Amino acid sequence: MSTFEDFKKQFKGDIVTPHDPTYQQALDRWAANARRDAAVVAFVKDAEDVALAIKHARTTGLRIAVRGGGHSPAGTSSSEGGLVIDLSRYLNNVRVDSDKKLIHVQGGAQWGSVDHAAIKHGLAGVAGTVNHTGVGGLAVGGGYGWLSGQHGLVIDNTVQLTVVTADGSILTASETENSDLFFGVRGGGSNFGVVTEFVFKLHPQRAKVFAGPVLFGPDKCEKLAAFLDEWWPRAKAEEGILVAMMRGPDGNPLIMSFVFYNGFEEEGRKAYKGLFDLGPIVDQAAEVPYEELNNMTNPLAEWGANYYFKGLPLAPKPSDDLNPKMYDQILRFASSPDHVCAVLLEYLPHGKINSISADSAPYRRDLAGNTLILIQWKDNTPEKSLAAKEMAHSIAKLLPQGEGYGNYTPESDALPTAGAVTADKTKALFREHYPKLQAIKKKYDPDMIFNQWYTVIPA
Structure with a gap:
């Protein structure tokens, strides 16, 4: 059995290739010029599917891109001839815990879903300023919104992450568990893995x-x-x-x-x-x-x-x-x-x-x-x-x-070819944090398979 057939057999979500009638639709992005002709689009159903997609891409040498909301004009959620791990179809749910003032948000959700779900409880979280922006990309890159003046950035309101790393491990990251990964993902972008769920703080908000x-x-x-x-x-x-x-x-x-x-x-x-x-x-x-x-x-x-x-x-x-x-x-x-x-x-x-x-x-x-x-x-x-x-x-x-x-x-600036990275730009962005991010990169992604955004070079 071929590697691809093996992958399809184990995968729970939808796999779309150029031969499928829905292929062009699967490439759709907010910025039309960010579309790329992927070899495989994997609409994942859970973290295990993400791990399978990573394994398949690594086995076959396909470059990985991760799509949450597909909102990057830089094309970071697309991969020419590569494999796209697409969270948007199935991993787009949000769940409010009003007692703890927390919201559990899957990696393919859009900010509009967060705004609507939270306000029903008289709560809100820091979100972007355009409601069809994907949660994932904004939340790992910093995250400004209208409530930032009161509550800080999205990364300052992130309390837990579920991350699938380059070796297929499914890890919980927080202040107390895998704290180095928690540090890296909150501002270090997509360098360290695929976030399948975020847990954000919510705050009382007037209607x-x-x-x-x-x-x-x-x-x-x-x-x-x-x-x-x-x-x-x-x-x-x-x-x-x-x-x-x-x-x-x-x-x-x-x-x-x-x-x-x-x-x-x-x-x-x-x-x-x-x-x-x-x-x-x-x-x-x-x-x-x-x-x-x-x-x-x-x-x-x-x-x-x-x-x-x-x-x-x-x-x-x-x-x-x-x-x-x-x-x-x-x-x-x-x-x-x-x-x-x-x-x-x-x-x-x-x-x-x-x-x-x-x-x-x-x-x-x-x-x-x-x-x-x-x-x-x-x-x-x-x-x-x-x-x-x-x-x-x-x-x-x-x-x-x-x-x-x-x-x-x-x-x-955002899209180096695999291995050839605009290191000066990355160092200028992360400044004094860069050496620490290099150490985290070495631990969780030594082969730089996540290389679609200000790529950190492992120490």
């Missing part, structure tokens, strides 16, 4: 929050920056603003601010009075059910378009990023009629995040916040793809330099 887009014309750029300069140093934990420099659907310059306040509308309008007093051209901020909050930025993250991301650190002072001169330069680069370009400045208070011990997880605790250059386009061609990359890198040169948030990584 409604004040949030929504507030749009300004370019003439308000300087005044908006002055408001942010005054607000940002004293921003409270329950606040947060996302600012996007972009062109509107009609091609005209636009500054979108998306405001969030974890409280009543009256309190939110008071907290952001200086912003509303500027006279927005559109004000759609309102009290909304908490579980709807992460739907609201979905228009910038439409499923099935093509995407290119570039992440950078936020400047300490908002007016260093947002000013008329910078805005004009950005718009000059972002003038292609084929591309939608937004420079997103994320003002999520970092007091709680940066108060957590630097040794708790391999994640920096000195950032002010993140900038994301997001390029979206339809009908992918090599020319459009190259233009998007050039646009992002030209804009990036205008902004503060440094290694940005790992989950905002462009493909060229």
Whole structure:
């Protein structure tokens, strides 16, 4: 019996190959340009299936990718000619333990499921800002959300993980069990194994929050920056603003601010009075059910378009990023009629995040916040793809330099060919934690079979 037949016989989930009618559907990704023609897509039903898929890939020399939500524009959940371990079809359930204020989330779930399940109990966890983002990728790379000001990152609210490692072992990782693996996975990305279940802390959460887009014309750029300069140093934990420099659907310059306040509308309008007093051209901020909050930025993250991301650190002072001169330069680069370009400045208070011990997880605790250059386009061609990359890198040169948030990584940084790793980028991301991660990598994945994201080279 062939190795593949043996694999199929033992495997409980679905195995899809290029000969199957559902093959193209199995390759579907949030970013259409992140699709790759895998040799095998293994829709796993449990951790044992994951172990079997790893064993088969290693036996046959197939490169492994892991798909949770399929939301990486860098293509980290796809593998050309390789094997994709896909958690999304069967391992997508969530279970709330309201007494312990914990939520058990399978590795293929999306954040929308977490938001909806938890709020039924008057609870919420730190989640992403787009509800169809996969839990897995966000949660192992750091994890920012609207509640980060109050509760820290997703990795700071992770209490237990079930991880299938390179040798097929199914391990529980926590502060008290396999604590080195627990350290590595919370911020070290997909370097150490496949997470089939997360257990996150939940926190009491009010049913409604004040949030929504507030749009300004370019003439308000300087005044908006002055408001942010005054607000940002004293921003409270329950606040947060996302600012996007972009062109509107009609091609005209636009500054979108998306405001969030974890409280009543009256309190939110008071907290952001200086912003509303500027006279927005559109004000759609309102009290909304908490579980709807992460739907609201979905228009910038439409499923099935093509995407290119570039992440950078936020400047300490908002007016260093947002000013008329910078805005004009950005718009000059972002003038292609084929591309939608937004420079997103994320003002999520970092007091709680940066108060957590630097040794708790391999994640920096000195950032002010993140900038994301997001390029979206339809009908992918090599020319459009190259233009998007050039646009992002030209804009990036205008902004503060440094290694940005790992989950905002462009493909060229994230996807080494197996064994040939952009080591300098990885060291710059993990900094003083890199030697410890190398030791963990040597223990759990010495052959570097997990190599789809800022790959750590074993010590």
